[in-house]
Amino acid sequence: MKRLSLQWRITLMTALLIAGACICLNLLLYRSGASGMDNLNGYVLQYQQDGGEDLTIEIPEDQMSDFLVQFSQEVYDTKTIFGRKGWCITAVVTLFSAAIAYFISGKALEPLKELAQQAEKVDQDNLVDVRLEENTVAEFRQLSQSVNQMLNRLAHSFDLQRQFAGNAAHELKTPLAIMQAKLEIFAEDHMNTDAETAELVHFQTEQIARLSALVRTLLEMSNLQAVPRDDCIELAPLADEIVTDLTPLAQKKQITLHQECEDIHIIGSDALIYRMLFNLVENAIKYNQPGGSVQITISQSNGKAILRVADTGCGIPDEYRTSIFEPFFRVDKSRSREMGGAGLGLALVREIAALHGGTVQDEPAEGAGTVFTVALPM
Incomplete structure (x- = not known):
């Protein structure tokens, strides 16, 4: 029941x-x-005719x-x-x-169905914009008002969270830069130090570089809402630029880059779309196998621009296909640390796609590897 x-x-x-x-x-x-x-x-x-009756049944x-x-x-x-x-x-x-x-x-129950449809449109990126209709029947008016008040509180909480992350990252940026500069100067001034000291300085420099990259990513994620998204973006030249920028890394990893891009334009932030596609291609190179390949495809379907990045790596287990887009989640933590990952690359990809009204999903490739597909409205 x-x-x-x-x-x-x-x-x-x-x-x-x-x-x-x-x-x-x-x-x-x-x-x-x-x-x-x-x-x-x-x-x-039981009927018996009485002599005084006129009724006669002739049977x-x-x-x-x-x-x-x-x-x-x-x-x-x-x-x-x-x-x-x-x-x-x-x-x-x-x-x-x-x-x-x-x-x-x-x-x-139509007002309740309408409330459910409106509630399905709510996510963390449009808490301020989406509101349930309060001008409805009395039975659902109180529910609508309560949900809208809850959305206001959630929006305020998310704003505080973004502000905290942005402020914390901003405050960490300066001391990390100073520490990195001091270590680089120390390494240049003490070229003849013993092996143990040189190894320690090198280790500290690497860790500070990782922290600096993490801080930069946190700053980017906290400021996504403030980035203008009114650029006319040509996706094919953007893909060419990304391939050019990542060719040295691909050659170092012995990875071949291929692209098949249609002439498609979208409206959005050129810097954010570049970073989104850059992160996908960079991950496809880093977590690929020597001698493998990365295929970049840009096409259009049903009024949407479809960006696909396919690699020939080890693939992602089915149980992790949704979790990989969560911040700081990594399938293989030890390998991710070797690659210098902080677990924010795919989270940033999802945020940028959602900010442009699009979606991103992971699906297994034919044979081995992984395919990331981003759908953006044209």
């Missing part, structure tokens, strides 16, 4: 109520009608017994037909009433 919708619950309860009322009414009518028919039958069987004596038997049978058949008609009428009335109840309950 819990799995049924509210509309079906109302329909079933209404149908059961009407069916119960019809059954009781049918039993009462049948009992009353059958009693009347039995009385008529008994009256005929030959040799046919009297057949008449009585036939009359009793007619009464029995009539009772049977009466009962069957009563049950048929009960079934028809119940089904007809259930259909009417389903239709009426559907009309009555």
Whole structure:
């Protein structure tokens, strides 16, 4: 019963109520009608003509017994037909009433369906813009107002979270830059230090560089909403630029880059779309196998620009296909640290796609590898 919708619950309860009322009414009518028919039958069987009566039934004596038997049978058949008609009428009335109840309950629950459709449009990127309609029936007005108040509180919480992340990253940026500069100067001034000291300085420099990259990514994610998104972007030249920028990394990893791009334009932030595609291609190179390849494809379908980045790496397990877009999530933490990853690249990709009204998903490639597909409105 819990799995049924509210509309079906109302329909079933209404149908059961009407069916119960019809059954009781049918039993009462049948009992009353059958009693009347039995009385008529008994009256005929017990009738004796009085000399003072004018009524005369002219039935030959040799046919009297057949008449009585036939009359009793007619009464029995009539009772049977009466009962069957009563049950048929009960079934028809119940089904007809259930259909009417389903239709009426559907009309009555339309405001709730509209609220559900509006609630489905809510996500963390449009908490301020999307609001449930409060000018509705009284039963749902309080619900709409409560949900809108909750959305306001959530929007405020997300704003505080973004501000904190941005402020923290901004405050960390300067001391990290100073530390990195000090270490680089120390390494240049002390070229003849012992191996242990040189290794320590190199290790500290690498870790500070990782922290600096993490801080830059956090700053970018906290400032995404403020970036203008009114550039006319040519995707094919953008892909050429990314391939050019990542060719040295691909050659170092012995990865071949291929591209097949149509001449497509979209409106958005050129810098953000560049960073989104750059992150996907860079990941495809980093987590690929020596001698592998990366295929970049840009096409259009159903009024959307489709960006696909396919690699020949080890692929991603099915249970992680949605989790990989969460911040700081990494399938293989040890390998990600070797690659210098912080677990924010794909999270940034998803945020940029959502900011442009698009989606991103991961799917297995034919054979081995992974395919990331980004759909952006044109």
